[in-house]
Amino acid sequence: METSENFNPTSAKTLSRRTFLAVTGLGAGGLGAGLGRGFWHEPQAVRVEHLRLPLAKMTGGARVRFVQLSDLHIQSFESYHRKVADLVNNLAADLILITGDFLDRERNLAAVRxxxxxxxxxxxxxxxxxxxxxxxxxxxxxxxxxxxxxGVTLLINERVDLSLGATPLSLLGLDYPSAADALKKLQAQADPARVNLLLSHVPAFAHDLLDGRIDLLLCGHTHGGQVRLPLITPFYLPRFSEPFVAGLYRVGPDTPLYVNRGIGTSLLPVRFLCPPEITLFELQAMS
Structure with a gap:
């Protein structure tokens, strides 16, 4: 899950195999159950997470509903991807926001399409x-x-403005690897009178530069750790992840940052206690 100059698939695969065997290697029965869950069941057991987030800029009964997807890692188009699309469409959100890693090593852009x-x-x-x-x-x-x-608008260090009912909304797309200079330039474009959502593939970047104009950060990249054990930090996270794993955090001047666990897998087709995720957000007024 690194760029070409840092990516080492051999070491990452070794770590992932060692991790998975540590999780499942509690005897033959445990290994068989773990293999079944980790390789066949859980990588396709997609879960819809629903997050209601009150924002000071939302007024009255205004609501904005959007879906976040991340880390598709599509190698070939499968029935699983149709299932994910059906689940997303049934949520009837206003917007769909995708925070990067559409591809995998097969570079199958036709399947992404x-x-x-x-x-x-x-x-x-x-x-x-x-x-x-x-x-x-x-x-x-x-x-x-x-x-x-x-039908997809790719944002490369740029802003796009929308109006959803009474809510003026801006989407700011911060390109990988979310460099500090790019963040400063993009944040300077944010209008404090609008609801500003910033999309970044990676969650770990210069949060100390945030000045309160961004209302929500949406990220992916971590896969939630992909293989988890209860009460234990992930065995492996890619660069530009830590200390963020999955879920909602607060950074900078109390800015909410959400890390999506992703739809796909990388390096090994395995998930354990870390199901793939579709996130439905509802932005609403403060109560």
Whole structure:
């Protein structure tokens, strides 16, 4: 889950195998059950997480509903991806926001197209790039143009404005690896009178630069650790993750940051006590 200059699939696979065997190696029965859960059941046992988030800028009965997806890592289009798309569409959200890593080492952009063309959101689908787009060398303007043909707006260190009912909303797409200079320039474009959502593939970046104009940070990259044990920190997290694993955090001037566990897997097709995630957000007024 690193860029090409840092990515070492051999060491990452070794760590992941060792981790998985540590989780499941409590005897033959435990190993068989763990293998079944980790390799066959849980990687496709997608869960919808529902988060209601009150924001001071939301007034009256205004609500904004959007879905976040992340870390698809699509190697080939499968029935699982159709199931995910159906679940997302049934949530009937205003927007779909995707925080990077569409691809995997197969670089199968045609399969990515099959998935994103199934998604439906009346106010649009917006995305940022992840490290795997860069590692696969399918990134930047060429990817932006392809996504545009498929109904997805790719944000590369830029802002787009929307109005959802009475709520003026801005989406700010911070490109991988979420460098400090790019964050400063993008934050300078944020209008404090609008609700500002910042999309970043990675969760660990210069939060000390946040000045209160951003209302919510949406991130992925960690896969939630992918293999977990209760009460124990993940055995492996990619660079630009720690100390963030999954769920809701507060950073900078009390800015909420949400880390999505992702839809896919990387390096090994395994999840354990860490199911894939679709997140439904409802932004609403403070009570």
């Amino acid at each position: 099959q998935f994103v063309e199934l998604l439906r959101a009346p106010r649009g689908i917006f995305a940022v790039q992840g490290n795997w787009e860069y590692w696969a060398r399918i990134e930047g303007e060429n990817l932006r143009q392809a996504f545009a043909r498929w």
